[in-house]
Amino acid sequence: MFIKNQEYLPVTAVTNRFIDEYMPEANGEFVKIYLFLLRLSGQADADIQVAAIADRFNHTEADVMRALRYWEKQGLLAMEKEGDRITAIRLLPVGEKNLAVEETEPPVEAETEATEASTARTPVTEAAAAPKEPVQIYVSENSLNQLQTDMDFKQVLFVAETYLGRTLSVKDVQLFAYLYDQLHFSEDLLEYLVEYCVSKEHRSCRYIESVALAWHQDGIRTVEQAKEMNRAYNRENRQIMQAFGISGRILTRDERKFVEKWLGEYAMPLAVVVEACGRTMSAIHQPSFEYTDKIIFAWKQAGVHTVEEARAHQENRRLGRKAAASAEKKDTGSRRYQNYRGRDVDYDALIAQGGLDSFRNNRVASEG
Secondary structure, three states: EEOOOOOOOOOOOHHHHHHHHHHOOOOOHHHHHHHHHHHHHHHOOOOOOOOHHHHHHOOOOOHHHEEEEEHHHHEEEEEEOOOEEEEHHHEOOOOOOOOHOOOOOOOOEEOOHHHHHHHHHHHEEEEEOOOOOOOOEOHHHHHHHHHHOOOOHHHHHHHHHHHHHHOOOOHHHHHHEEEHHOOOOHHHHHHHHHHHHOOOOOOOOOHHHHHHHHHOOOOOHHHHHHHHHEEEEEEEEHHHHHHHHOOOOOOHHHHHHHHHHHHHHOOOOOHHHHHHHHHHHHOOOOOHHHHHHHHHHHHHHHOOHHHHHHHHHOOOOOOHHHHHHHHHHHHHHHHOOOOOOOOOOHHHHHHHHHHHHHHHHHHHHHOO
């Protein structure tokens, strides 16, 4: 898109009227974007995209569009569009501000981007998710002034800058002020929030916002609750839940104890544990941590350490049971024809003693 102005200047000139009437009540981020547009207007139809402006100020495109709409409402610029695409921005003369029709806009609005939202829900968050409805994050100027003397809040900002490795922007400060003053996040919880996000290699304000709002929705109020939630949503638990077909909830404390025993005390690789869960479902068609525990304990006793060893062990057991069943069947069949006890008769001796006829007569007499 092009930045257009009615006159081109070799310097960036800001009128006193803008400073006196427009700047005091505008959001600082909006002012920076307006000044940047004013600077570009001196380059004779400079060509720049919204995405480039967002990158320049470490904002999202949504942030830039909010600033543009704000200044458009103030009558300082006009956007030319083709459909939904902005083709040009025309800067207008700074006239006298009409206070009667003034519309102010909250400094920051939580429009979490899809990529940020999906990432935020792993372990937390891996335990976190974007709120279903946009949340307006707004802290009054009076509240911000009061927080300037709050030592706990100042400590939060110091820790955040240390973890993030940069100076906090106005938007960052407003976010932390909102979490601290409006959602009542404690100093410890806010510090853990930043620590957690940085540990996941996310340092953007958007990601921190997404995780924080998800925690608030889930009733997280303490560091211990946040850690418990993170443990419940970690990668190991998610894979085990998937193997069991568990959805719509997190693992209970007792279930997590089983997982900790399998992975910790038994030192079983996660893949082997998932294999045991799958065999449990094949055997009894429902998730059972107790049943799976017996399988894994047997594998531990047998020295199983890999999925291949587990499958080989189960196959050997299957073949062993099959062989035992076959042997038992054969033994049972053999015993079936041995229930009648045969007579121990020495026919040669009988013939020698009196002949076969004598044996026959004796047999008839005994049976008679």
